[in-house]
Amino acid sequence: MSADSILLQPTSFGAIPVANRVVMAPLTRCRAGAGNVPTDLMVEYYRQRASVGLIISEASQIMPEGQGYPSTPGIHSDEQIAGWRKITDAVHQAGGKMVLQLWHVGRVSHSEFQPNQALPVAPSAMAIPGEGYTPSGAKKPYETPRALETAEIPGIVAAYVQGAKNAMAAGFDGVEIHGANGYLLDQFLRDGSNKRTDQYGGSLENRARLLMEVVDAVTAAVGAERTGLRISPLQPANGMSDSNPKATFSYVVEQVNAYPLAYLHIAGMGVDQPGAAGPAFDLNSLRPLWSGKLMVNYGYDQSSAEKVVTEGHADAVAFGKPMIANPDLVARIEQDAPWNVPDSSTFYGGGEHGYTDYPVLYTHSHSAT
Template identity: 40%
Template sequence: MFDPLPLPAFTAPNRIVMAPMTRLRAEPDGTPTPEMADFYAQRAGAGFQVSEGIWPHSAGQSEWRVPGLATAGNVAGWRTVTGAVHAAGGRIVAQLMHGGRKGHPDARYDGSAPAGASAVADPEWVHLPAGGKAPSPVPRVLSPADIAAVVAQHAAAARNAVAAGFDGVELHAANSYLTHQFLADNTNLRTDGYGGSITGRIRLALELVQALADAIGAERVGIRLSPANPQFAMVERDPAPLYRTLVGELDRIGLGYLHLTDNDAYPALTDLRPRWSGVLIGNVGENRDATTAAAAERTLGAGVADAISFGRGFLVNPDLPHRLRAGLPWNPLDHAHLYTPGPVGYTDYPTATTDAAPKQVRLS
């Protein structure tokens, strides 16, 4: 875990990656807050950080207070975050996350209705800004012209990410968001060129990745996949043929890395590692207990990943690499403030070397 990891765009000082974690701390218009700069700077000891999911366009906002990368204000806010991370010696990439069918007009800054691969509603209810929840609406079906616009929006957001100081971008093609909705059986009922076959289902993912590579260079682009992940009622009955084909095509592009979650229903790391020639980041805690040091070293030792991403470990421990190296206990999770605005349950987790909250970083 503590060996350096050379990536095409930069060298990570260790193989402990911070996984993306939605925390709902942004301003209503998607601009990052000062607390977000503190949060990421506190965790700069990671080999590198993957940001929380960021919408590339307001029509892709999945929840209220999810951050964006579409406006000059968004870019300026993220520049404060990346500046704080770099000042603390860290590296950070922006995860581009389009909600697709996820979301609600009353929980979107622009009031738009969700649109996805097919007219299949998300089973999850959406938190509303005024309080309470509402059922997810049946999404509008994206037309080929709509899809072309989504691809262009991702490319523009990638350029904005570089302008904001990010070290790269990661396409969120996992965990039930838009690109995953095109990959999965029950959310893609299309019969046009974006569905109906493996070639059709993987088309959007490949178009998005190529657009990102063209915009900022393939070496700065990663992708996250979650084969057979059942979260949010996603169904992939036979994931192996599709993901083998997709990873094989992605491997030709020369991306910075592949970020892959494992699953009890499909051993993705074991099956797909031989089909990927670049850097592979494994996540073995998805839908399981939080990843431990032993689980990370076991996965690295098996040769199925080059680095391990930690979510819950970094959420509660700003100094996670130190704790992993020293075998120290973790802070307990503050469930009550997981998604509430402000610093409580966010930037007030103590480090192992102090009894007080970590020093907050402020850049003007």
């Protein structure tokens, strides 16, 4: 039995007390309904996973322009807020806590997603290599995005604020600012995708300006103690790179350390591809720069997760694919039970298969439904 696992010890993320240190990472599943409204199937999916300390919702676009994948939920319409409210109510009734991840994909989109079929927006007019999704689910080459005008940027910040307020109206315990994985805030941050010459480009301070303006505005709106931030310093996906990731992300962590955020969430994507997104560095070097709660994510199993928390490199571990296949992951840790293996063919789109039908341990008190 692993009932004494350090992962099962309670903690808190800012104003959010949590029962354990197992976090459900944000996972795009492409199962929202018409109008990108959360569905009853999504209610069941999240309810099944409410035994984790904290659920981070799948990324949710803060404005129509922020969408880049089919059937991803938004947080900008009354219908979306109402759909999410059903989910937060179900999670809370099951004893869980949940935050919403605020998303703008920037250039990781296609004109077919955009209002009036406009081009996607980005810091600079640079296309991502390769192909991306269209609303039908078919793939097409990425288009060259339109560089945002300086005068448009306050409107982007305002959309993050409104998304955060909408999330609180939908009953979430907080929000996570998505600053990772090659989406809009990350595109501004890293010099491989930001070639601007205004106050949002060039120097490290300028490239981090949009992220910091969003952090400042969102924390002012809903409270720093209910706001988390996710970054991915080594992530090469979506055409991302930086000439000096250690300097860039050390600066970011030092800047956000001035805010009493609920947590900082560092995703390790790219650690297994050294040099793919710029010179590799040890992500643990960011830990001493951050005085608050830290969660880590990417490729952890029970033993490596226990080790990283025991050694003080993190306070919690966010699990992605394991949470897809193991809604009762906490019970499996408690009982030292084997973990189900996720079916990658069901990750994106579809119905309940590979979504709400993974087997749970019959000894688990929450499984009798």
